[in-house]
Amino acid sequence: MYSLRASFRQSAKTISLLCFVVLLSAAASSGQAISLTATGGPPTTKTSVSGSGFSAKSAVDIFFDTTDELLIITDGTGAFPKTTLQVPASAVPGKHFVSAVQRSTGTGAQVAFTVHTNWAQQGFSSTHQGWNPYENVLNTSNVGSLDLLWSTNNFGFGVQSALSVFGNDIYFGGNNDHVFATNAGTGALIWDTATQNGVTATPALGGGQVCVGSGDDSIYLLNASSGTVSHSFATGGIIVGSSAIANGLCYFGSGDNNVYAMFLSDGFIPWVNITGGPIYSSPAVSNGVVFISSTDGYLYALNASNGAFLWKSFTGDNQGASPIVANGMVFLPSSNEGQLFAFYAKSGAPAWSLPVNIIYDYEPELAVANSVLYFFSSNDLYAVQTGTGNYRWAINLGSDTCLEPSVANGIVYLGDCFSGLVYAIDAASGNILWEYAMANGGVGAPAVVNGVVYTADRSGNLYAFGLPSSPAATAPALPALRSLRADLTLKPYKTQ
Secondary structure: OHHHHHHHHHHHHHHHHHHHHHHHHHHHHOOOEEEEOOOEEOOOOEEEEEEEOOOOOOEEEEEEOOEEEEEEEOOOOOOEEEEEEEOOOOOOOEEEEEEEEEOOOOOEEEEEEEEOOOEOOOOOOOOOOOEEOOOOOOOOOOHHHOEEEEEEOOOOOOOOOOOEEEOOEEEEEOOOOEEEEEEOOOOOEEEEEEOOOOOOOOOEEEOOEEEEEOOOOEEEEEEOOOOOEEEEEEOOOOOOOOOEEEOOEEEEEOOOOEEEEEEOOOOOOOEEEEOOOOOOOOOEEEOOEEEEEEOOOEEEEEEOOOOOEEEEEEOOOOOOOOOEEEOOEEEEEEOOOOEEEEEEOOOOOEEEEEEOOOOOOOOOOEEEEOOEEEEEEOOEEEEEEOOOOOEEEEEEOOOOOOEEEEEEOOEEEEEEOOOOEEEEEEOOOOOEEEEEEOOOOEOOOOEEEOOEEEEEEOOOOEEEEEOOOOOOOOOOOOOOHHHOOOOOOOOOOOOO
């Protein structure tokens, strides 16, 4: 009897092992597959997931990392069509995984999604409002722990423009007539391309191209990977303001009084519109409209598709201040008038103005986040409501100072163009949370990307500041399919 029981137990173990092997083999050879329409982007990105090779009319859970986000019922062929999946706002920079798991078998397929943000042009986006709305690593609780990750100086006579950060690269212009690309992780030089005069404009990235103007009167399209010149166009005047990229076009102004649009794909100029004076400012683009300031003392609004004139409003500025656009309004300081103006974007009608004393150098000196406008005037950094101009707070940071702000996740970052101090300030209260002394005066507003603060000084030093590795959040590892737990409260997603 004992031998029979032992034999039975051994047979049961053998059968169980065989079943386990068969199940693993089925998982490996099931042919289940999924794909994403977008495999990278910032938190809250909407991508579409589709799949095939599952059992017909079966329940499939879609996970982002280990969280069950969607329940889908496959069709009669075991497939499911493109279904919208939104990346969680809390997803930190790095490689994440989307998994599709069939409930009845525990088998499935996985694909990677890389979370990242790009500070692709002056002021983060074509509105130039200086706000990265996706930053989720640095916050008011941990920014005081920022450390210098690296600094480098390999760029001749220094850095002349603010920085753009796209993918793993940093782009900027130098006063030795060059445009540079460096590695965002180390600062190592990737390429540099010479123009015929100084480059004060911040490069703009889009469509695999770098769009940047030069003091040699030309606009350049450079291959973002190699720096080779794809196209160039000679205007009749210097280009010192930064470009704005939107809708496959690069928009810029020139000292020849004209506003231009250029296709990133082939360098073709579809339209030009003339103003009453040289243009040294950076245009902002929002909702199909180009906003640009001319030294004739007017702010212009032009149709972004064809350049048609929409409206102009008097500012009195003749030095080249740059507008930013946010919350349906355009904000622009005027040195001659000593005012900060707010105009309604649709009509150009004035909304409000404040007395200011802002030092600027053709780049936007303003930033907007969450309906609050930040700017430095005389000795103080101010925060005011965008809709009314009412003051929320002010903090004194010293006299004779020029500071260009950026905002990310409740923090205002500034680089002092005289003293070289870099600040992180609580956007809600104005309290200083962190500061660092660079070797020379800062250049442009800091770029805040993927939990790292990038900035530069006028001695040609690049700086990267980040959290020590231990407190910094990291993306999770690839989860095992069988470790994923379905959310049984989910209702089936209704595919179209």
